[in-house]
Amino acid sequence: MNFKEMLNVADRIVFEKTGQHLDDLQAAVLLGTLQRETYKEIAKDFNCSESRIREIGAELWQILSEQLGEDVNKTNFRSAMERLQISIVSHFAQDCVQISCVNYCGEARHPPSIPNSHPPNQETANPKQTKTVSPQYFGETVIQASRTNQKD
Numbered sequence: 001m002n003f004k005e006m007l008n009v010a011d012r013i014v015f016e017k018t019g020q021h022l023d024d025l026q027a028a029v030l031l032g033t034l035q036r037e038t039y040k041e042i043a044k045d046f047n048c049s050e051s052r053i054r055e056i057g058a059e060l061w062q063i064l065s066e067q068l069g070e071d072v073n074k075t076n077f078r079s080a081m082e083r084l085q086i087s088i089v090s091h092f093a094q095d096c097v098q099i100s101c102v103n104y105c106g107e108a109r110h111p112p113s114i115p116n117s118h119p120p121n122q123e124t125a126n127p128k129q130t131k132t133v134s135p136q137y138f139g140e141t142v143i144q145a146s147r148t149n150q151k152d
Contacts, residue, residue, distance in 0.1 A: 006078070007030055010081070018063065025046060025053075026056055026060060030060065030077070039057065057074060068080060070083075
């Protein structure tokens with residue numbers, strides 16, 4: 001996960017908690033943290049006090065800690081985000097295994113007493129059409145559905 005992706009994920013997490021996206025100063029604190037800058041360096045780059053940067057950092061670490069269910073701080077922010085990515089990928093892979101393929105017919109099956117409306121060996125579906133929905137951050141499921149040739 002690169003810096004931009006980490007900031008995007010952090011923004012989504014903060015937005016879920018507060019209803020507001022990261023502001024420029026919050027993003028600067030996170031980016032500076034990822035670049036291993038001190039609070040003093042971040043403050044100098046952003047032309048504000050070190051105490052203000054520390055205050056913003058503390059707010060961010062608290063929100064991220066609550067939302068991720070682990071203690072997040074300036075020294076472990078990068079590794080916490082990497083663990084989150086691994087968790088998301090792992091969850092995604094598990095979902096793919098559990099519901100890897102769903103085959104379906106274009107029409108319902110007919111009971112033996114009701115004749116089929118299609119002559120034998122006539123294709124009733126678009127062969128080998130595949131649809132895949134990619135996962136997004138948290139909560140969306142991955143579904144792979146494929147149609148195969150159905151012969152009556």
